Amino acid sequence: MTLAELQRDFRDWLTTASADASQRLGPRSSFGMTVYQNNYRAQLVSVLEASYPQLHAWLGSELFLDAAISHIDRHPPHAWTLDAYGADFEATLRAMLPHNPDVHELAWIEWSLSESFVAPDAAGVSPEQLAQIDWDTARLQLSPSLRHRPAITNAAALWSALQQDVEVPESEMLDAPRALITWRQGYTCRLKQIDTDEYAALQSLHHDNRFASLCDELVARLGEDTGVTRAGELLASWIGAGVVTGVND
Amino acid sequence: MFTPPPTFSGFGLGLRKEHYRDFLETDVPVDFVEVISENFMVDGGQPRHILRRVRERHPVALHGVSMSIGSVDGLDRDYLRRLRTLADDIEPLFVSDHLSWSRFGGFNSHDLLPLPYTREALDLVCRHIDIAQGALDRAMLFENPSSYVAFADSEMTEWEFLAAMSRRTGCGLLLDVNNVYVSARNHGLDAHAFLRGIPADRVRQIHLAGHTEVTDLLIDTHDQPVCDDVWSLYAEAMSLLGPVATMIERDDAIPPLAELLDELAMARTIGQRAQHVAEAA
Numbered sequence: 001m002t003l004a005e006l007q008r009d010f011r012d013w014l015t016t017a018s019a020d021a022s023q024r025l026g027p028r029s030s031f032g033m034t035v036y037q038n039n040y041r042a043q044l045v046s047v048l049e050a051s052y053p054q055l056h057a058w059l060g061s062e063l064f065l066d067a068a069i070s071h072i073d074r075h076p077p078h079a080w081t082l083d084a085y086g087a088d089f090e091a092t093l094r095a096m097l098p099h100n101p102d103v104h105e106l107a108w109i110e111w112s113l114s115e116s117f118v119a120p121d122a123a124g125v126s127p128e129q130l131a132q133i134d135w136d137t138a139r140l141q142l143s144p145s146l147r148h149r150p151a152i153t154n155a156a157a158l159w160s161a162l163q164q165d166v167e168v169p170e171s172e173m174l175d176a177p178r179a180l181i182t183w184r185q186g187y188t189c190r191l192k193q194i195d196t197d198e199y200a201a202l203q204s205l206h207h208d209n210r211f212a213s214l215c216d217e218l219v220a221r222l223g224e225d226t227g228v229t230r231a232g233e234l235l236a237s238w239i240g241a242g243v244v245t246g247v248n249d
Numbered sequence: 250m251f252t253p254p255p256t257f258s259g260f261g262l263g264l265r266k267e268h269y270r271d272f273l274e275t276d277v278p279v280d281f282v283e284v285i286s287e288n289f290m291v292d293g294g295q296p297r298h299i300l301r302r303v304r305e306r307h308p309v310a311l312h313g314v315s316m317s318i319g320s321v322d323g324l325d326r327d328y329l330r331r332l333r334t335l336a337d338d339i340e341p342l343f344v345s346d347h348l349s350w351s352r353f354g355g356f357n358s359h360d361l362l363p364l365p366y367t368r369e370a371l372d373l374v375c376r377h378i379d380i381a382q383g384a385l386d387r388a389m390l391f392e393n394p395s396s397y398v399a400f401a402d403s404e405m406t407e408w409e410f411l412a413a414m415s416r417r418t419g420c421g422l423l424l425d426v427n428n429v430y431v432s433a434r435n436h437g438l439d440a441h442a443f444l445r446g447i448p449a450d451r452v453r454q455i456h457l458a459g460h461t462e463v464t465d466l467l468i469d470t471h472d473q474p475v476c477d478d479v480w481s482l483y484a485e486a487m488s489l490l491g492p493v494a495t496m497i498e499r500d501d502a503i504p505p506l507a508e509l510l511d512e513l514a515m516a517r518t519i520g521q522r523a524q525h526v527a528e529a530a
Contacts, residue, residue, distance in 0.1 A: 001402055002369065003319075003321050003364075003365070003367070003369050003370050003373060004321045004353075006365060006400070006402075007320065007321055007350060007353040007362075008353060008354065010353070010358075010362060011353045011354065011356050011358070014358055014360075015356065025398070025400070026400070026401050026402075031397075031464060031465075031466055032396075032397030032398035032435065032466060033397075033398055035397040035463070035466060035468060036360060036362065036397060036398070039360055040358055040359075040360055043359060043360070044359075076356050076357075077356070077357045077358070077359055078355050078356065078357055079357065080287075080315050080325050080327065080328045080357065081287055081290070081315065082287070082315075082359045083287075085359075117294050117295070118291035118292055118293065118294040118296065119292055119293060119294065120292040120293040121292075121293035121294070144292075144293075145294075184294060187294060187295040187298060
Protein backbone atom coordinates (compact mmCIF):
# COMPACT_ATOMS: atom_id res chain seq x y z
CA MET A 1 0.00 0.00 0.00
CA THR A 2 1.42 3.38 -0.97
CA LEU A 3 1.32 6.34 1.38
CA ALA A 4 -1.26 8.04 -0.88
CA GLU A 5 -3.49 4.95 -0.72
CA LEU A 6 -3.15 4.82 3.05
CA GLN A 7 -4.08 8.48 3.44
CA ARG A 8 -7.03 8.14 1.04
CA ASP A 9 -8.38 5.17 3.00
CA PHE A 10 -7.85 6.94 6.31
CA ARG A 11 -9.77 9.97 5.03
CA ASP A 12 -12.60 7.72 3.82
CA TRP A 13 -12.75 6.04 7.20
CA LEU A 14 -12.95 9.37 9.03
CA THR A 15 -15.56 10.93 6.75
CA THR A 16 -17.74 7.96 5.81
CA ALA A 17 -16.84 5.20 8.29
CA SER A 18 -16.08 3.00 5.30
CA ALA A 19 -15.45 -0.51 6.67
CA ASP A 20 -13.65 -1.42 3.43
CA ALA A 21 -11.24 1.45 3.90
CA SER A 22 -10.59 0.45 7.51
CA GLN A 23 -9.91 -3.17 6.52
CA ARG A 24 -7.53 -2.15 3.73
CA LEU A 25 -5.53 -0.14 6.27
CA GLY A 26 -5.03 -3.37 8.19
CA PRO A 27 -4.49 -1.81 11.59
CA ARG A 28 -3.61 -4.07 14.47
CA SER A 29 -6.33 -2.37 16.52
CA SER A 30 -9.77 -1.74 15.06
CA PHE A 31 -10.64 0.11 18.26
CA GLY A 32 -7.77 2.49 17.52
CA MET A 33 -9.42 3.40 14.22
CA THR A 34 -12.62 4.13 16.13
CA VAL A 35 -10.68 6.45 18.44
CA TYR A 36 -9.49 8.49 15.45
CA GLN A 37 -13.00 8.72 14.04
CA ASN A 38 -14.44 9.76 17.40
CA ASN A 39 -11.70 12.36 17.84
CA TYR A 40 -12.41 13.75 14.36
CA ARG A 41 -16.15 14.16 14.86
CA ALA A 42 -16.00 15.25 18.51
CA GLN A 43 -13.45 17.93 17.70
CA LEU A 44 -15.62 19.37 14.92
CA VAL A 45 -18.68 19.43 17.19
CA SER A 46 -16.59 21.21 19.84
CA VAL A 47 -15.38 23.77 17.34
CA LEU A 48 -18.93 24.57 16.23
CA GLU A 49 -20.04 24.87 19.85
CA ALA A 50 -17.16 27.23 20.58
CA SER A 51 -17.85 29.30 17.45
CA TYR A 52 -21.58 29.59 18.10
CA PRO A 53 -22.09 29.68 21.90
CA GLN A 54 -25.23 31.83 21.92
CA LEU A 55 -26.79 29.97 19.01
CA HIS A 56 -26.08 26.76 20.92
CA ALA A 57 -27.96 28.20 23.91
CA TRP A 58 -30.80 29.45 21.70
CA LEU A 59 -31.35 26.17 19.86
CA GLY A 60 -30.66 23.90 22.83
CA SER A 61 -28.07 21.11 22.88
CA GLU A 62 -30.16 18.49 21.05
CA LEU A 63 -31.08 20.58 18.02
CA PHE A 64 -27.62 22.16 17.88
CA LEU A 65 -26.01 18.70 17.87
CA ASP A 66 -28.35 17.60 15.04
CA ALA A 67 -27.27 20.64 13.05
CA ALA A 68 -23.61 20.03 13.84
CA ILE A 69 -23.80 16.38 12.74
CA SER A 70 -25.54 17.39 9.53
CA HIS A 71 -22.86 20.00 8.89
CA ILE A 72 -20.00 17.57 9.55
CA ASP A 73 -21.54 15.01 7.17
CA ARG A 74 -22.01 17.57 4.38
CA HIS A 75 -18.96 19.76 4.85
CA PRO A 76 -15.70 17.99 5.75
CA PRO A 77 -13.08 20.57 6.75
CA HIS A 78 -10.67 21.90 4.16
CA ALA A 79 -8.96 24.99 5.55
CA TRP A 80 -5.59 24.80 7.31
CA THR A 81 -7.10 26.35 10.41
CA LEU A 82 -9.80 24.67 12.46
CA ASP A 83 -11.08 28.14 13.33
CA ALA A 84 -12.45 28.42 9.76
CA TYR A 85 -14.63 25.34 10.10
CA GLY A 86 -17.81 27.15 11.16
CA ALA A 87 -17.82 29.45 8.12
CA ASP A 88 -20.60 27.62 6.27
CA PHE A 89 -22.69 26.65 9.28
CA GLU A 90 -25.33 29.28 8.48
CA ALA A 91 -25.95 27.53 5.15
CA THR A 92 -26.52 24.23 6.95
CA LEU A 93 -28.96 25.95 9.32
CA ARG A 94 -30.79 27.52 6.35
CA ALA A 95 -31.25 24.06 4.85
CA MET A 96 -32.38 22.53 8.15
CA LEU A 97 -34.49 25.42 9.43
CA PRO A 98 -35.53 27.38 6.33
CA HIS A 99 -38.34 29.24 8.13
CA ASN A 100 -36.25 30.51 11.06
CA PRO A 101 -34.59 33.75 9.94
CA ASP A 102 -33.76 34.55 13.57
CA VAL A 103 -31.53 31.45 13.63
CA HIS A 104 -29.85 32.44 10.37
CA GLU A 105 -29.20 35.97 11.63
CA LEU A 106 -27.92 34.72 15.01
CA ALA A 107 -25.49 32.45 13.19
CA TRP A 108 -24.35 35.36 11.03
CA ILE A 109 -23.79 37.53 14.12
CA GLU A 110 -21.61 34.96 15.85
CA TRP A 111 -19.55 34.16 12.78
CA SER A 112 -19.07 37.82 11.85
CA LEU A 113 -17.98 38.67 15.40
CA SER A 114 -15.38 35.91 15.24
CA GLU A 115 -14.10 37.28 11.92
CA SER A 116 -14.00 40.80 13.31
CA PHE A 117 -12.03 39.54 16.32
CA VAL A 118 -8.96 38.63 14.25
CA ALA A 119 -9.34 41.03 11.30
CA PRO A 120 -6.33 43.20 10.42
CA ASP A 121 -5.56 46.03 12.83
CA ALA A 122 -6.34 49.60 11.81
CA ALA A 123 -4.96 52.69 13.47
CA GLY A 124 -8.04 54.92 13.73
CA VAL A 125 -8.41 58.64 13.07
CA SER A 126 -6.99 61.31 15.38
CA PRO A 127 -8.50 64.83 15.82
CA GLU A 128 -5.25 66.29 14.45
CA GLN A 129 -5.68 64.32 11.22
CA LEU A 130 -9.28 65.50 10.83
CA ALA A 131 -8.30 69.14 11.25
CA GLN A 132 -6.07 68.97 8.17
CA ILE A 133 -8.45 67.14 5.84
CA ASP A 134 -9.71 68.70 2.61
CA TRP A 135 -13.28 67.38 2.75
CA ASP A 136 -13.92 67.98 -0.95
CA THR A 137 -11.42 65.25 -1.78
CA ALA A 138 -11.47 63.19 1.43
CA ARG A 139 -11.76 59.40 1.16
CA LEU A 140 -13.05 57.29 4.04
CA GLN A 141 -11.44 53.96 4.94
CA LEU A 142 -13.81 51.47 6.52
CA SER A 143 -12.45 49.24 9.27
CA PRO A 144 -11.16 45.93 7.83
CA SER A 145 -13.10 44.27 10.64
CA LEU A 146 -16.48 45.62 9.43
CA ARG A 147 -19.10 43.05 8.40
CA HIS A 148 -22.71 43.87 7.48
CA ARG A 149 -25.95 42.33 6.23
CA PRO A 150 -29.69 43.11 6.04
CA ALA A 151 -31.80 42.10 9.05
CA ILE A 152 -35.48 41.23 9.34
CA THR A 153 -35.58 39.80 12.89
CA ASN A 154 -34.64 41.00 16.37
CA ALA A 155 -31.58 38.70 16.36
CA ALA A 156 -29.35 41.51 17.67
CA ALA A 157 -31.53 41.81 20.78
CA LEU A 158 -31.62 38.03 21.15
CA TRP A 159 -27.85 37.75 20.90
CA SER A 160 -27.26 40.58 23.37
CA ALA A 161 -29.61 39.04 25.94
CA LEU A 162 -28.08 35.59 25.51
CA GLN A 163 -24.58 36.98 25.74
CA GLN A 164 -25.39 38.96 28.91
CA ASP A 165 -27.28 36.01 30.37
CA VAL A 166 -30.41 38.08 31.02
CA GLU A 167 -34.03 37.34 30.12
CA VAL A 168 -34.20 36.66 26.38
CA PRO A 169 -37.03 38.42 24.49
CA GLU A 170 -39.39 36.55 22.20
CA SER A 171 -38.08 36.11 18.70
CA GLU A 172 -39.95 38.40 16.34
CA MET A 173 -39.86 40.02 12.92
CA LEU A 174 -38.82 43.68 12.85
CA ASP A 175 -41.50 46.23 11.96
CA ALA A 176 -39.29 47.39 9.09
CA PRO A 177 -36.12 46.00 7.48
CA ARG A 178 -32.88 47.08 9.10
CA ALA A 179 -29.26 45.90 8.98
CA LEU A 180 -26.64 44.40 11.25
CA ILE A 181 -23.02 45.42 11.47
CA THR A 182 -20.15 43.91 13.43
CA TRP A 183 -16.71 45.42 13.78
CA ARG A 184 -13.82 45.69 16.20
CA GLN A 185 -13.10 48.89 18.10
CA GLY A 186 -9.60 48.53 19.48
CA TYR A 187 -9.70 44.96 20.78
CA THR A 188 -13.42 44.96 21.55
CA CYS A 189 -15.89 43.44 19.08
CA ARG A 190 -19.13 45.34 18.55
CA LEU A 191 -22.60 44.48 17.20
CA LYS A 192 -25.13 47.10 16.18
CA GLN A 193 -28.51 47.12 14.47
CA ILE A 194 -28.70 50.11 12.11
CA ASP A 195 -31.44 51.63 9.97
CA THR A 196 -31.57 51.22 6.22
CA ASP A 197 -30.37 54.78 5.56
CA GLU A 198 -27.13 54.18 7.44
CA TYR A 199 -26.79 50.76 5.82
CA ALA A 200 -27.17 52.27 2.35
CA ALA A 201 -24.59 54.93 3.23
CA LEU A 202 -22.11 52.29 4.43
CA GLN A 203 -22.67 50.18 1.34
CA SER A 204 -22.15 53.17 -0.93
CA LEU A 205 -18.67 53.62 0.56
CA HIS A 206 -17.66 50.23 -0.79
CA HIS A 207 -18.27 51.54 -4.33
CA ASP A 208 -17.12 55.13 -3.87
CA ASN A 209 -15.40 56.07 -0.63
CA ARG A 210 -15.27 59.84 -1.23
CA PHE A 211 -16.98 61.81 1.52
CA ALA A 212 -18.26 64.26 -1.12
CA SER A 213 -20.05 61.40 -2.88
CA LEU A 214 -21.65 60.34 0.39
CA CYS A 215 -22.87 63.94 0.87
CA ASP A 216 -24.25 64.04 -2.69
CA GLU A 217 -26.13 60.80 -2.16
CA LEU A 218 -27.65 61.90 1.14
CA VAL A 219 -28.54 65.33 -0.27
CA ALA A 220 -30.30 63.62 -3.18
CA ARG A 221 -32.23 61.47 -0.77
CA LEU A 222 -32.90 63.87 2.12
CA GLY A 223 -32.53 67.38 0.69
CA GLU A 224 -29.69 69.91 0.90
CA ASP A 225 -29.66 70.83 4.59
CA THR A 226 -30.73 67.52 6.08
CA GLY A 227 -28.48 65.53 3.75
CA VAL A 228 -25.29 67.40 4.62
CA THR A 229 -26.15 67.34 8.33
CA ARG A 230 -26.81 63.59 8.17
CA ALA A 231 -23.49 62.96 6.41
CA GLY A 232 -21.68 64.86 9.16
CA GLU A 233 -23.54 62.93 11.87
CA LEU A 234 -22.79 59.57 10.29
CA LEU A 235 -19.12 60.42 9.81
CA ALA A 236 -18.75 61.55 13.43
CA SER A 237 -20.51 58.41 14.64
CA TRP A 238 -18.43 56.10 12.46
CA ILE A 239 -15.12 57.69 13.43
CA GLY A 240 -16.06 57.68 17.11
CA ALA A 241 -17.03 54.02 17.02
CA GLY A 242 -14.08 52.91 14.90
CA VAL A 243 -16.23 51.90 11.91
CA VAL A 244 -14.24 54.39 9.82
CA THR A 245 -10.54 53.99 10.63
CA GLY A 246 -8.95 56.28 8.08
CA VAL A 247 -9.60 59.58 6.29
CA ASN A 248 -7.26 60.53 3.48
CA ASP A 249 -7.35 63.33 0.96
CA MET B 250 21.68 21.98 5.73
CA PHE B 251 20.20 23.33 8.93
CA THR B 252 21.36 22.31 12.38
CA PRO B 253 19.05 22.06 15.40
CA PRO B 254 18.61 25.31 17.35
CA PRO B 255 20.83 25.94 20.38
CA THR B 256 20.09 24.05 23.58
CA PHE B 257 17.90 25.86 26.07
CA SER B 258 17.75 24.43 29.56
CA GLY B 259 14.60 25.62 31.28
CA PHE B 260 11.13 24.71 32.44
CA GLY B 261 7.97 26.14 30.91
CA LEU B 262 4.23 25.89 30.50
CA GLY B 263 1.82 25.95 27.61
CA LEU B 264 0.18 29.38 27.53
CA ARG B 265 -3.60 28.98 27.45
CA LYS B 266 -6.18 31.75 27.46
CA GLU B 267 -7.42 30.76 30.93
CA HIS B 268 -4.07 32.03 32.25
CA TYR B 269 -3.51 35.09 30.04
CA ARG B 270 -4.22 37.46 32.92
CA ASP B 271 -1.74 35.66 35.19
CA PHE B 272 0.99 35.89 32.58
CA LEU B 273 0.27 39.53 31.73
CA GLU B 274 -0.16 40.86 35.25
CA THR B 275 2.05 38.72 37.49
CA ASP B 276 5.58 37.41 37.47
CA VAL B 277 4.94 33.74 36.66
CA PRO B 278 8.02 31.65 37.55
CA VAL B 279 8.62 29.92 34.22
CA ASP B 280 11.67 29.98 31.97
CA PHE B 281 9.59 29.98 28.77
CA VAL B 282 6.07 29.51 27.48
CA GLU B 283 4.81 27.56 24.50
CA VAL B 284 1.82 28.58 22.39
CA ILE B 285 -0.15 26.82 19.68
CA SER B 286 1.11 28.57 16.56
CA GLU B 287 -2.18 28.43 14.65
CA ASN B 288 -3.99 30.42 17.36
CA PHE B 289 -1.78 33.38 16.53
CA MET B 290 -1.43 33.03 12.73
CA VAL B 291 -4.18 35.60 12.32
CA ASP B 292 -4.29 38.99 10.61
CA GLY B 293 -4.64 41.09 13.76
CA GLY B 294 -6.60 41.68 16.93
CA GLN B 295 -6.11 40.74 20.54
CA PRO B 296 -4.39 37.35 20.17
CA ARG B 297 -1.28 38.80 18.52
CA HIS B 298 -1.31 41.76 20.91
CA ILE B 299 -1.34 39.45 23.94
CA LEU B 300 1.40 37.25 22.51
CA ARG B 301 3.65 40.26 21.91
CA ARG B 302 3.12 41.38 25.52
CA VAL B 303 3.89 37.90 26.86
CA ARG B 304 6.97 37.80 24.63
CA GLU B 305 8.24 40.93 26.39
CA ARG B 306 8.34 38.86 29.61
CA HIS B 307 9.22 35.33 28.48
CA PRO B 308 10.88 33.40 25.64
CA VAL B 309 8.14 31.83 23.50
CA ALA B 310 8.16 28.49 21.68
CA LEU B 311 5.79 28.15 18.71
CA HIS B 312 4.19 24.71 18.58
CA GLY B 313 2.09 23.91 15.51
CA VAL B 314 -0.55 21.27 14.93
CA SER B 315 -1.42 21.86 11.26
CA MET B 316 1.74 21.68 9.15
CA SER B 317 0.86 18.12 8.11
CA ILE B 318 4.47 17.31 7.32
CA GLY B 319 3.63 13.76 6.22
CA SER B 320 0.82 14.55 3.81
CA VAL B 321 1.17 13.39 0.19
CA ASP B 322 -0.71 16.61 -0.70
CA GLY B 323 2.46 18.57 0.06
CA LEU B 324 2.75 21.63 2.28
CA ASP B 325 0.31 24.53 2.32
CA ARG B 326 2.17 27.62 1.11
CA ASP B 327 -0.26 30.03 2.77
CA TYR B 328 0.26 28.20 6.05
CA LEU B 329 4.04 28.48 5.74
CA ARG B 330 3.81 32.18 4.85
CA ARG B 331 1.69 32.91 7.91
CA LEU B 332 3.95 30.87 10.19
CA ARG B 333 7.01 32.71 8.85
CA THR B 334 5.33 36.07 9.54
CA LEU B 335 4.53 34.98 13.10
CA ALA B 336 8.03 33.63 13.70
CA ASP B 337 9.65 36.81 12.39
CA ASP B 338 7.40 38.82 14.70
CA ILE B 339 7.89 36.74 17.86
CA GLU B 340 11.49 35.54 17.41
CA PRO B 341 10.67 32.21 19.05
CA LEU B 342 12.84 29.92 21.05
CA PHE B 343 11.71 26.97 18.90
CA VAL B 344 9.29 26.33 16.04
CA SER B 345 7.88 22.84 16.22
CA ASP B 346 5.21 20.57 14.80
CA HIS B 347 4.43 16.85 14.73
CA LEU B 348 5.59 13.82 12.80
CA SER B 349 2.12 13.14 11.45
CA TRP B 350 -0.26 14.04 8.66
CA SER B 351 -3.68 15.74 8.58
CA ARG B 352 -4.58 16.52 4.97
CA PHE B 353 -5.45 14.44 1.91
CA GLY B 354 -7.08 15.53 -1.34
CA GLY B 355 -8.00 18.90 0.10
CA PHE B 356 -9.62 17.30 3.16
CA ASN B 357 -8.18 18.35 6.52
CA SER B 358 -8.82 16.05 9.48
CA HIS B 359 -7.31 18.51 11.98
CA ASP B 360 -5.92 15.50 13.79
CA LEU B 361 -2.37 14.23 14.14
CA LEU B 362 -2.76 11.06 12.11
CA PRO B 363 -0.11 8.33 12.18
CA LEU B 364 2.35 7.58 9.42
CA PRO B 365 3.67 4.16 8.48
CA TYR B 366 7.38 4.10 9.19
CA THR B 367 8.41 3.27 5.65
CA ARG B 368 11.21 4.48 3.39
CA GLU B 369 8.59 6.14 1.17
CA ALA B 370 7.21 8.11 4.13
CA LEU B 371 10.71 9.00 5.30
CA ASP B 372 11.66 10.39 1.87
CA LEU B 373 8.45 12.43 1.69
CA VAL B 374 8.73 13.77 5.25
CA CYS B 375 12.37 14.76 4.70
CA ARG B 376 11.49 16.59 1.46
CA HIS B 377 8.77 18.50 3.28
CA ILE B 378 10.97 19.36 6.25
CA ASP B 379 13.57 20.76 3.85
CA ILE B 380 10.87 22.93 2.26
CA ALA B 381 9.44 24.07 5.61
CA GLN B 382 12.82 24.90 7.12
CA GLY B 383 13.76 26.77 3.96
CA ALA B 384 10.51 28.75 4.00
CA LEU B 385 10.96 29.61 7.68
CA ASP B 386 14.72 30.06 7.37
CA ARG B 387 15.27 28.18 10.60
CA ALA B 388 15.55 24.63 11.87
CA MET B 389 12.38 23.14 13.27
CA LEU B 390 11.67 20.54 15.92
CA PHE B 391 9.38 17.61 15.20
CA GLU B 392 7.49 15.75 17.88
CA ASN B 393 6.81 12.03 18.17
CA PRO B 394 3.01 11.65 18.17
CA SER B 395 0.74 9.45 20.23
CA SER B 396 -0.79 6.77 18.03
CA TYR B 397 -3.71 4.39 18.35
CA VAL B 398 -2.97 2.20 15.34
CA ALA B 399 0.25 0.77 13.94
CA PHE B 400 0.71 -0.31 10.34
CA ALA B 401 1.97 -3.69 9.21
CA ASP B 402 3.76 -1.92 6.32
CA SER B 403 6.25 -0.17 8.63
CA GLU B 404 9.85 -0.99 7.76
CA MET B 405 11.55 0.57 10.77
CA THR B 406 10.77 1.58 14.34
CA GLU B 407 9.50 5.05 15.15
CA TRP B 408 12.79 5.98 16.82
CA GLU B 409 14.77 4.78 13.80
CA PHE B 410 12.52 6.94 11.62
CA LEU B 411 13.02 9.98 13.89
CA ALA B 412 16.78 9.49 13.95
CA ALA B 413 17.03 9.20 10.16
CA MET B 414 14.70 12.18 9.65
CA SER B 415 16.77 14.37 11.94
CA ARG B 416 20.06 13.26 10.42
CA ARG B 417 18.90 13.89 6.84
CA THR B 418 17.22 17.28 7.40
CA GLY B 419 19.08 18.79 10.34
CA CYS B 420 15.84 19.25 12.24
CA GLY B 421 15.72 18.91 16.00
CA LEU B 422 13.41 16.65 17.97
CA LEU B 423 10.70 17.41 20.46
CA LEU B 424 10.41 14.37 22.67
CA ASP B 425 6.93 13.97 24.10
CA VAL B 426 7.50 11.53 26.94
CA ASN B 427 3.79 10.96 27.44
CA ASN B 428 3.45 10.11 23.74
CA VAL B 429 6.29 7.60 24.05
CA TYR B 430 4.46 6.00 26.97
CA VAL B 431 1.05 6.06 25.23
CA SER B 432 2.30 4.61 21.94
CA ALA B 433 4.48 2.04 23.70
CA ARG B 434 1.54 0.81 25.78
CA ASN B 435 -0.85 0.83 22.82
CA HIS B 436 1.46 -1.08 20.51
CA GLY B 437 3.43 -3.23 22.96
CA LEU B 438 6.68 -1.38 22.30
CA ASP B 439 9.66 -0.90 24.61
CA ALA B 440 9.58 2.72 25.82
CA HIS B 441 13.12 2.41 27.17
CA ALA B 442 14.39 1.27 23.78
CA PHE B 443 12.62 4.31 22.28
CA LEU B 444 14.49 6.67 24.61
CA ARG B 445 17.81 4.97 23.92
CA GLY B 446 17.11 4.86 20.19
CA ILE B 447 16.57 8.52 19.47
CA PRO B 448 19.66 10.69 18.89
CA ALA B 449 20.16 12.47 22.23
CA ASP B 450 22.10 15.33 20.68
CA ARG B 451 19.07 16.27 18.52
CA VAL B 452 16.48 16.61 21.28
CA ARG B 453 15.81 20.24 22.17
CA GLN B 454 12.51 20.09 24.02
CA ILE B 455 10.46 17.68 26.11
CA HIS B 456 6.68 17.63 26.53
CA LEU B 457 4.99 16.16 29.58
CA ALA B 458 1.24 15.60 29.68
CA GLY B 459 -1.52 13.37 30.95
CA HIS B 460 -3.59 10.74 29.18
CA THR B 461 -6.79 8.73 29.66
CA GLU B 462 -7.30 4.97 29.42
CA VAL B 463 -10.31 3.80 27.40
CA THR B 464 -10.93 0.09 26.82
CA ASP B 465 -7.25 -0.89 27.20
CA LEU B 466 -6.10 1.91 24.90
CA LEU B 467 -4.35 5.04 26.16
CA ILE B 468 -5.62 8.28 24.63
CA ASP B 469 -3.45 11.40 24.62
CA THR B 470 -6.06 13.72 26.12
CA HIS B 471 -3.89 16.38 27.82
CA ASP B 472 -6.60 16.71 30.46
CA GLN B 473 -4.89 14.99 33.39
CA PRO B 474 -1.79 15.47 35.52
CA VAL B 475 1.34 13.61 34.46
CA CYS B 476 1.15 10.04 35.79
CA ASP B 477 3.83 8.27 37.85
CA ASP B 478 4.98 6.02 35.00
CA VAL B 479 5.56 9.04 32.76
CA TRP B 480 7.50 10.80 35.53
CA SER B 481 9.76 7.74 35.74
CA LEU B 482 10.25 7.75 32.00
CA TYR B 483 11.01 11.49 32.13
CA ALA B 484 13.72 10.91 34.74
CA GLU B 485 15.26 8.28 32.47
CA ALA B 486 15.05 10.63 29.49
CA MET B 487 16.74 13.48 31.36
CA SER B 488 19.58 11.22 32.46
CA LEU B 489 20.15 10.25 28.83
CA LEU B 490 19.66 13.63 27.15
CA GLY B 491 21.35 16.21 29.34
CA PRO B 492 19.95 19.75 29.57
CA VAL B 493 16.72 20.00 27.57
CA ALA B 494 13.85 22.47 27.81
CA THR B 495 10.89 20.80 29.51
CA MET B 496 7.29 21.87 29.63
CA ILE B 497 3.88 20.72 30.86
CA GLU B 498 1.08 20.57 28.28
CA ARG B 499 -2.54 20.88 29.39
CA ASP B 500 -5.20 21.54 26.77
CA ASP B 501 -8.42 20.44 28.44
CA ALA B 502 -9.82 20.55 31.99
CA ILE B 503 -7.32 23.32 32.54
CA PRO B 504 -6.71 23.84 36.27
CA PRO B 505 -5.67 27.03 38.10
CA LEU B 506 -2.15 28.12 37.19
CA ALA B 507 -0.87 27.23 40.68
CA GLU B 508 -1.59 23.54 40.04
CA LEU B 509 0.39 23.56 36.81
CA LEU B 510 3.26 25.38 38.53
CA ASP B 511 3.30 22.65 41.19
CA GLU B 512 3.52 20.07 38.42
CA LEU B 513 6.29 22.06 36.76
CA ALA B 514 8.17 22.22 40.08
CA MET B 515 8.05 18.44 40.13
CA ALA B 516 9.49 18.33 36.62
CA ARG B 517 12.25 20.69 37.72
CA THR B 518 13.11 18.51 40.73
CA ILE B 519 13.04 15.23 38.81
CA GLY B 520 14.87 16.62 35.80
CA GLN B 521 17.65 18.28 37.75
CA ARG B 522 18.10 15.26 40.02
CA ALA B 523 18.34 12.91 37.05
CA GLN B 524 20.97 15.10 35.42
CA HIS B 525 23.05 15.33 38.61
CA VAL B 526 22.99 11.55 38.95
CA ALA B 527 23.96 11.15 35.29
CA GLU B 528 26.81 13.67 35.62
CA ALA B 529 28.12 11.95 38.75
CA ALA B 530 28.07 8.51 37.12
